[in-house]
Amino acid sequence: MNIxxxxxxxxxxxxxxxxxxxxxxxxxxxxxxxxLVIGPFDENALEVALQLREKAGGxxxxxxxxxxxxxxxxxxxxxAVTADEAVLLSDPAFSDLDPFGTARVLGAAIKKLGGxxxxxxxxQSGDWDAGQVGxxxxxxxxxxxxxxxxxxxxxGDGRVRLYKETPGGAEILEAGTPVVATVTNAExxxxxxxxxxxxxxxxxxxxxxxxxxxxxxxxxxxxxxRIEVLDLYVPTYDARCExxxxxxxxxxxxxxxxxxxxxxxx
Amino acid sequence: xxxxxxVATAEGQGTNPAALELLGGGAGLxxxxxxxxxAVLVSGSGTDxxxxxxxxxxxxxxxxYSVRHERLGNGSPEAALEALTAACRRAEPRVVLFSAxxxxxxxxxxxxxxxxxxxxxxxxxxxxxxxxVVATRPAFGGKAMEQVAARATxxxxxxxxxxxxxxxxxxxxxxxxxxxxxDLDPGVDRVKLVxxxxxxAEGPKLETARVVIGGGRGVGGAENFKQLEELARVLGAALGASRAxxxxxxxxxxxxxxxxxxxxxSDLYIAVGISGASQHTAGISGVKTIVAIxxxxxxxxxxxxxxxxxxxxxxVVPALTARLKELLGK
Ligand SMILES: Cc1cc2nc3c(=O)[nH]c(=O)nc-3n(C[C@H](O)[C@H](O)[C@H](O)COP(=O)(O)OP(=O)(O)OC[C@H]3O[C@@H](n4cnc5c(N)ncnc54)[C@H](O)[C@@H]3O)c2cc1C
Numbered sequence: 001m002n003i004x005x006x007x008x009x010x011x012x013x014x015x016x017x018x019x020x021x022x023x024x025x026x027x028x029x030x031x032x033x034x035x036l037v038i039g040p041f042d043e044n045a046l047e048v049a050l051q052l053r054e055k056a057g058g059x060x061x062x063x064x065x066x067x068x069x070x071x072x073x074x075x076x077x078x079x080a081v082t083a084d085e086a087v088l089l090s091d092p093a094f095s096d097l098d099p100f101g102t103a104r105v106l107g108a109a110i111k112k113l114g115g116x117x118x119x120x121x122x123x124q125s126g127d128w129d130a131g132q133v134g135x136x137x138x139x140x141x142x143x144x145x146x147x148x149x150x151x152x153x154x155x156g157d158g159r160v161r162l163y164k165e166t167p168g169g170a171e172i173l174e175a176g177t178p179v180v181a182t183v184t185n186a187e188x189x190x191x192x193x194x195x196x197x198x199x200x201x202x203x204x205x206x207x208x209x210x211x212x213x214x215x216x217x218x219x220x221x222x223x224x225x226r227i228e229v230l231d232l233y234v235p236t237y238d239a240r241c242e243x244x245x246x247x248x249x250x251x252x253x254x255x256x257x258x259x260x261x262x263x264x265x266x
Numbered sequence: 267x268x269x270x271x272x273v274a275t276a277e278g279q280g281t282n283p284a285a286l287e288l289l290g291g292g293a294g295l296x297x298x299x300x301x302x303x304x305a306v307l308v309s310g311s312g313t314d315x316x317x318x319x320x321x322x323x324x325x326x327x328x329x330x331y332s333v334r335h336e337r338l339g340n341g342s343p344e345a346a347l348e349a350l351t352a353a354c355r356r357a358e359p360r361v362v363l364f365s366a367x368x369x370x371x372x373x374x375x376x377x378x379x380x381x382x383x384x385x386x387x388x389x390x391x392x393x394x395x396x397x398x399v400v401a402t403r404p405a406f407g408g409k410a411m412e413q414v415a416a417r418a419t420x421x422x423x424x425x426x427x428x429x430x431x432x433x434x435x436x437x438x439x440x441x442x443x444x445x446x447x448x449d450l451d452p453g454v455d456r457v458k459l460v461x462x463x464x465x466x467a468e469g470p471k472l473e474t475a476r477v478v479i480g481g482g483r484g485v486g487g488a489e490n491f492k493q494l495e496e497l498a499r500v501l502g503a504a505l506g507a508s509r510a511x512x513x514x515x516x517x518x519x520x521x522x523x524x525x526x527x528x529x530x531x532s533d534l535y536i537a538v539g540i541s542g543a544s545q546h547t548a549g550i551s552g553v554k555t556i557v558a559i560x561x562x563x564x565x566x567x568x569x570x571x572x573x574x575x576x577x578x579x580x581x582v583v584p585a586l587t588a589r590l591k592e593l594l595g596k
Binding site for chain 1: 341343344368371372375376378379380383384385386387388400404405406407408409410411412413414415416417418456457458459460461462463464465477501509512513514515516517518519520522525526533534541542543544545555556557558563566568569570571572573574575576577578581582583585586589590593594
């Protein structure tokens with residue numbers, strides 16, 4: 001089974017609100033020193049792929065990332081947890097694409113790879129939070145899409161069994177291939193840690209970079225976005241925290257209990 | 267003339283409650299743009315669309331495009347996508363409004379792709395500016411807000427629950443009901459349901475509980491959640507968690523509160539060992555009073571909390587439970 005996992009490198013999503021800065025002119029975040037991480041749902045997608053390969057007793061996982069050159073770090077991390085291959089999609093024409101443009105590029109790359117049986121993405125990126133790319137990619141590939149998947153297993157007759165989180169519980173689904181699944185987090189799919197030995201091997205693996213020309217994409221057509229961001233700003237909140245005091249934790253707890261009763265909150 | 271089309275689903279003789287919010291918000295846009303307000307009604311085969319359509323007319327829709335099929339009753343996004351594509355090809359809308367619920371989350375982007383339109387998710391406000399419908403939405407887990415306009419038609423938008431003022435119902439209003447035939451080719455069913463697993467629900471539900479207690483990574487282990495359970499029993503509270511506690515495998519994913527978990531609107535929320543990442547606090551904006559218990563006085567949760575205790579939950583929570591038992595006579 002050929003599995004493609006799409007990963008996005010994003011600015012650290014745990015930067016606290018008070019440290020978050022934007023450039024209002026460029027309508028972009030402006031924190032040049034912030035660390036870069038893989039979107040957390042993309043990491044879940046990678047873990048789902050690794051578990052599927054284990055359960056199937058074989059298969060090939062290709063990690064794909066569209067982004068600047070720094071995104072090679074995200075791909076190295078994927079190789080370190082034993083993804084088989086990685087491809088970086090990088091071109092000035094790929095910067096600032098909207099989700100439709102992103103899906104077009106990822107779709108073209110998957111076609112160039114010779115297609116995939118299962119394509120996994122996170123349910124949403126951890127920066128712009130659009131939650132569109134996985135589904136748009138399904139349209140680009142003419143494939144069905146299973147959203148909020150948290151686990152995958154080999155199904156009957158070359159199908160893929162997908163576990164989908166629903167508001168009331170879960171659905172177990174079987175999909176013919178190719179199929180796209182967008183992944184959500186669950187108790188079972190936090191990305192594993194890499195082994196030291198695999199880390200070193202990952203650094204030696206060649207990672208090809210494909211440009212718009214390599215993918216046969218016209219930069220002008222990609223640039224014609226379907227949306228326009230008119231403004232980006234930081235909202236403000238005005239909560240004032242009343243700290244409950246006391247000598248010991250027990251004193252503080254007593255003081256909190258009294259406050260909750262006084263305020264008729266319990 | 268291309269209008270504003272809202273997407274509604276039939277629920278018994280009425281519609282999903284969010285449909286009225288979309289009609290309320292859609293009416294403002296339609297007025298400003300001088301275009302009609304219409305609806306697409308999605309129902310399973312058992313339902314008579316007349317009842318739900320009458321509700322949509324009363325809420326201000328002038329025309330209702332009805333798509334009905336047995337496969338639309340089972341929550342399959344593939345079937346809903348086919349049906350909504352057919353309805354929108356017929357309606358030729360300028361703007362399509364979905365609620366950001368499961369149907370909207372799973373179908374809207376693909377519909378926009380099929381119609382050659384644009385897509386904006388999770389809008390919290392809509393306005394008309396220079397003839398454009400501009401949507402405001404959170405990004406970066408709510409640390410920023412962006413305003414977005416469309417450069418391709420139709421403009422498909424999913425709108426967060428409770429972001430728009432619901433339309434007032436006027437039962438004297440009527441409109442035109444248009445049945446749009448949907449031919450759901452069985453081949454469309456490339457994804458087959460094998461089994462549905464219902465989650466056992468005990469105690470108050472997170473979404474509707476009056477008091478919620480949430481535990482995070484700082485709780486330190488599955489066994490430590492027992493102390494939170496004890497406190498929850500005393501307060502009749504529902505238990506929730508941060509994403510980190512779910513990822514650690516300490517609690518089920520259905521406990522997750524936040525942007526990608528459940529949104530709560532309780533009178534009281536007690537966050538224990540939770541740092542207060544924006545994606546977590548995105549799910550507690552409806553809470554009246556937030557209490558935080560955390561060892562780190564710099565934790566961002568204290569910037570959103572009304573009452574705070576700087577301290578170790580392992581000492582604070584049992585003492586709090588004991589003291590509340592006394593004070594409440596339990
Ligand atoms: C797209 C996206 C969506 C997300 N959706 C969600 C979501 O829906 N919900 C969600 O919660 N997160 C979500 N996250 C993750 C979020 O960014 C944080 O990673 C997560 O909320 C952190 O959980 P936490 O506060 O439990 O852990 P941490 O940030 O690690 O905080 C633990 C806290 O516990 C405190 N602590 C440690 N020991 C003790 C002790 N003994 N007593 C008291 N306090 C102690 C620490 O001081 C710290 O503040 C999302 C992220 C992304 C990118």
